[in-house]
Amino acid sequence: MLAPVRRAGIRQFVRSITTKPDLSKPELLKTQSYVNGQWVNAKSGATFTVDNPATSEPIGTVPEMSVEELQEAISAAKEAFKDFRKVSNRERSNMLRRWSQLLAENQEDLAKILTVENGKPLAEARGEIGSCIANFDWFAEEAPRIYGDTIPSWNTSNRMHTIKQPVGVCGIITPWNFPASMISRKVGAAIAAGCTTVIKPAGATPYSALAMAELAEKAGIPKGVVNVLTASENVKAFGKEICENPLISKVTFTGSTGVGKVLMSQAATGMKKVSFELGGNAPFIVFNDADVDAAVTGAVASKFRGSGQTCICANRFYVHESVYDEFAQKLTEKVNAMKVGNGLENGVNQGPLTNPESVDKVHRHVSDALDKGGKLLTGGKKLTDVGKNFYAPTVVANVDSSMAVTCEETFGPLAALIKFSTEDEVIELANRAEVGLAGYFYSKDVSRINRVSEALEVGMVGVNTGLITEAALPFGGVKQSGFGREGSKYGLDDYLSIKTIVTSI
Numbered sequence: 001m002l003a004p005v006r007r008a009g010i011r012q013f014v015r016s017i018t019t020k021p022d023l024s025k026p027e028l029l030k031t032q033s034y035v036n037g038q039w040v041n042a043k044s045g046a047t048f049t050v051d052n053p054a055t056s057e058p059i060g061t062v063p064e065m066s067v068e069e070l071q072e073a074i075s076a077a078k079e080a081f082k083d084f085r086k087v088s089n090r091e092r093s094n095m096l097r098r099w100s101q102l103l104a105e106n107q108e109d110l111a112k113i114l115t116v117e118n119g120k121p122l123a124e125a126r127g128e129i130g131s132c133i134a135n136f137d138w139f140a141e142e143a144p145r146i147y148g149d150t151i152p153s154w155n156t157s158n159r160m161h162t163i164k165q166p167v168g169v170c171g172i173i174t175p176w177n178f179p180a181s182m183i184s185r186k187v188g189a190a191i192a193a194g195c196t197t198v199i200k201p202a203g204a205t206p207y208s209a210l211a212m213a214e215l216a217e218k219a220g221i222p223k224g225v226v227n228v229l230t231a232s233e234n235v236k237a238f239g240k241e242i243c244e245n246p247l248i249s250k251v252t253f254t255g256s257t258g259v260g261k262v263l264m265s266q267a268a269t270g271m272k273k274v275s276f277e278l279g280g281n282a283p284f285i286v287f288n289d290a291d292v293d294a295a296v297t298g299a300v301a302s303k304f305r306g307s308g309q310t311c312i313c314a315n316r317f318y319v320h321e322s323v324y325d326e327f328a329q330k331l332t333e334k335v336n337a338m339k340v341g342n343g344l345e346n347g348v349n350q351g352p353l354t355n356p357e358s359v360d361k362v363h364r365h366v367s368d369a370l371d372k373g374g375k376l377l378t379g380g381k382k383l384t385d386v387g388k389n390f391y392a393p394t395v396v397a398n399v400d401s402s403m404a405v406t407c408e409e410t411f412g413p414l415a416a417l418i419k420f421s422t423e424d425e426v427i428e429l430a431n432r433a434e435v436g437l438a439g440y441f442y443s444k445d446v447s448r449i450n451r452v453s454e455a456l457e458v459g460m461v462g463v464n465t466g467l468i469t470e471a472a473l474p475f476g477g478v479k480q481s482g483f484g485r486e487g488s489k490y491g492l493d494d495y496l497s498i499k500t501i502v503t504s505i
Helices: 067-084 089-105 107-118 122-145 181-193 207-218 235-244 257-270 292-308 324-336 356-371 423-430 446-455
Strands: 033-035 038-040 047-052 057-063 158-166 169-173 196-200 226-228 248-254 273-277 282-286 314-320 375-378 394-397 414-420 438-442 460-463 496-504
Touching (some): 033 067, 033 207, 047 107, 067 169, 089 107, 089 122, 107 122, 122 181, 169 181, 169 235, 181 207, 235 257, 248 257, 282 292, 282 423, 292 324, 314 324, 314 423, 324 375, 356 375, 414 423, 423 446, 446 460
Parallel strands (some): 196 226, 248 273, 282 314, 282 438, 314 414
Antiparallel strands (some): 033 226, 047 057
């Protein structure tokens, strides 16, 4: 029998009395949108308030831009594209390097802004800004290496070759869970390719995007190349306009599968180039020959990063029956040691969820599992004494496929443990999901590593690791997790068009 592990005397929290971050350069906390090289308010004067999810107190306001103002930004990006497409690959590379250097110089301020608007612990925020720096550096290196091909022709009088050209204006829609790094992966590729951009950041987290725009300007990126427009009430109308405006040639979106389907249908009206990174429901498999301690460490890193609010975090933990009790006990002990609170406070490694609705979803999954026979090992409750957006990091055992957590993406700090017996069984269970973004497994058997890596229906596999993201990795999924890849040497493909030139001699 699995012995329950008691929760440690739980989680400390000290409410910060300051909502705005203490920045060495306060000018990085921008309160206007950035359009065609100018900082602008909405013409209507409308604004919306952005709250700190840890304190539920306002950070400030940003403009509620209109669709008409979005159209003006798109037109500016189209006009800028006429010249920017002619800028040399090397100069675009230099722009990205300058932008990267400015991010590095301001990493601490950018991390504080990110923590205040998103809630993630400051150490994680620093890591996210580090990933932005890595993404810009990567695409700075790729920009001068956009090669074409020479192709032999059957006709000896013909010469064939290909060139790659930027697709044009790119509409970029980014999520709240990684408000900086999602922009850097998309904008870095766009600028390396010679495209211009119009960016709609999530209404919950606009400040990271605006701070990056401020540094883009300082890096000498020409006006109209990077545009950032904020909106909250107009978000659906913005998405529709980005997808249907004839001046936009490509749409890239990171978010839920449901929204991705809507945007895809809208973009189809203009046959736009699209790349979508959508929902996940990652399996995490621990085989009987695994290093259990390493698997527990990887599970914590994968599941609880960003309080479980990452698209590639483990959602379903399949653990072989022979190591199930050991894994469950050791994982629960690790989870009990977590400190929940404001991400700016020292020692906090679990921040808030983004809103009360997210808390409710986690609690619904926990309650559903317990009602159907699951066993609570730790957590399992809203931390209302901490704040309305906090949920205790949770481990539930005895989970089976009848429970909602196995077929829905939780997007919160819940580890659901499922026992399995055979390799074939667990592969079938892991592949039941309609989505296929990432998967993880732990094993020492080389033959099994090859078999399972190839059998999992996902775009990315972590073998004996719970962390897989880096600039060199082709990031993306299969099935209803979307299509296209970001980062890596493949990351430019969706921002380029191949042109074939046939010359008769």
